[in-house]
Every structure is written in C-alpha cells, then in structure tokens.
Amino acid sequence: MIDIQHLNLANIRLDAHDDGVLVATLNRAAKRNALDAATIEDLVTLFSTVPRIGVRAVVLAAEGDHFCAGLDLVEHYKADRGPAEFMHLCLRWHEAFNKMEYGGIPVIAALKGAVVGGGLELASAVHIRVADTSTYFALPEGQRGLFTGGGATIRVGDLIGKARLVDMMLTGRIYKGQDAVDIGLAQYLVEGSSFDKALQLAQLAAKNLPLSNFAICSAVSHMQNMSGLDAAYAEAVMAGLVNTQPEARERLEAFANKTAARVRPD
Numbered sequence: 001m002i003d004i005q006h007l008n009l010a011n012i013r014l015d016a017h018d019d020g021v022l023v024a025t026l027n028r029a030a031k032r033n034a035l036d037a038a039t040i041e042d043l044v045t046l047f048s049t050v051p052r053i054g055v056r057a058v059v060l061a062a063e064g065d066h067f068c069a070g071l072d073l074v075e076h077y078k079a080d081r082g083p084a085e086f087m088h089l090c091l092r093w094h095e096a097f098n099k100m101e102y103g104g105i106p107v108i109a110a111l112k113g114a115v116v117g118g119g120l121e122l123a124s125a126v127h128i129r130v131a132d133t134s135t136y137f138a139l140p141e142g143q144r145g146l147f148t149g150g151g152a153t154i155r156v157g158d159l160i161g162k163a164r165l166v167d168m169m170l171t172g173r174i175y176k177g178q179d180a181v182d183i184g185l186a187q188y189l190v191e192g193s194s195f196d197k198a199l200q201l202a203q204l205a206a207k208n209l210p211l212s213n214f215a216i217c218s219a220v221s222h223m224q225n226m227s228g229l230d231a232a233y234a235e236a237v238m239a240g241l242v243n244t245q246p247e248a249r250e251r252l253e254a255f256a257n258k259t260a261a262r263v264r265p266d
C-alpha cells in the first residue's frame, strides 16, 4: 500500500491505487496549471518521496484542458525577480525534474492541450509521454523576452535534436499530432483519453520488478551522461545486480518451464 497521508501538497492531487500506481494530478486548472514556486516545491517533495513509499509507477496528469502553461508568468512579473533569485528558482525546477528523471520510478505523462515552455520541460523529464489529439508543444519563451530555465536545452534537445530545438525556440513553432510523435516529443498519440492510455502503461510498468524499473528509470539517464566506455561498464554492473536478483528466479523458471508468455506481436 502506498502511504501518501503525510504528503501535504498545495497544487497536486494524489490518488494511490492498490497495484502501486500513483496518479498525481496538477490541480491549478484556472491558471492552466502554470508552474508557480509552490507547485515546483510540490514536485520536489513528491518525487523525493515517491521512491520510498511503495510507489511502482506514476501517472502525471492535469486538471482542465491544458497539461501545463509553463512558468507562472504573472507570479514572475509581480515578483520582479533579480538574476540570483531566478537562478535559484531554476535550480529548484532542476531539483524537481532530476528527481523525476533519475528517481528510478516510471513516470508517465498524460498530455493534453498546451504543453508549452516550462510545461514541455516538465513533460520532457518523465519517462513516457502520451499525447491526445488536443495536445500541442511549443517553447514560446523567445517571444516573451525569456529563455528556458527548466532543462529544455538538455531534455528537449535530447528528444528532438538541436536543430529542431533551436527552431522551436527562435520561431515559436508549434508541433502537434503525428508530427509531434514523429520528431520524438511524444511516444504515443491516442484518439481518446491520454489519461486512460497513460494509466494502462503505468499499470504495465508497475508489474516489472522494482529493480528492473530502477535500472530503466535511473541508470539509463545516468549512463547517457557518461562516456561510452564508462556507460558500458556501468551497464554491466547494473545488469550484474538486476539480472541476478532472487525475485527474477520465478520469472526465469516460468520461461524455462514454458509457462511464461512468449514475445510475439498482437
């Protein structure tokens, strides 16, 4: 059972399922789920805690028609922040997003409507992105006299490559539909509800052994920061741990006994 009682979040609603899936819903639809400082602190708290409370997978969803409109521009305008203050705020964004990407728990985003600016930075920190037909992606910072500060230069660049990233930044280009999938902004595009599909994927991932998911949802990202030589070494060490875990014996035995599912299409 997931214990979420002690988590007191201002702008994220939590719903724990018996199978270990935690649904975390951005809950500021009136502001199009814009990321104010309080929501960033919620994300830091949530994703610092999630790996230690029995969660096996997370669905990151949103209330309203839009996944996330990015940085809370009104809060930013009113606060009239100085460079050091904004730098420190960005470091909190990085803290939150790094906890998501490197935390070892699969995070699957159910996208819809605007996934823009910091909203795209948030979406790019999860492990699987599911879009519906209303979903669109953009980096409008340039048009607002701003620059990305929540990791777009790294994570969105990893997803779509530098040339497309710079085009989106310079021109405000919007991607949606199959084009967004084709360039790597989303892995799934559904006609119906992105939430239903994201939940289904989370339930699938939750059935994997936690140590396998840890390797997939933490080690892969760490390895991509390493040289090829070091990544191969780290992969071997990780596989040494994961592939000999006692919990895997049952699954291997089932394969050996021909009772396990075979890997076949349809």
Ligand code: 1HE
Pocket: 030, 031, 032, 034, 035, 066, 069, 070, 071, 072, 073, 074, 075, 090, 093, 114, 116, 117, 118, 119, 140, 141, 144, 146, 147, 148, 149, 150
């Ligand atoms: C906001 C925000 C926001 C909406 N910060 N309050 N991001 C952007 O440039 C996107 C800015 N937002 C929009 O373009 C539109 O709001 C949407 C296309 C997302 C939605 O449009 P719509 O017509 O449904 O809503 P709206 O009427 O524009 O906004 C409804 C309310 O949400 C309104 O507040 P209200 O109190 O007047 O009702 C808006 O002010 C509020 N709202 N978006 C604050 N972003 C670490 S650096 C990251 C840099 C960035 O992310 S730059 C931000 C890029």
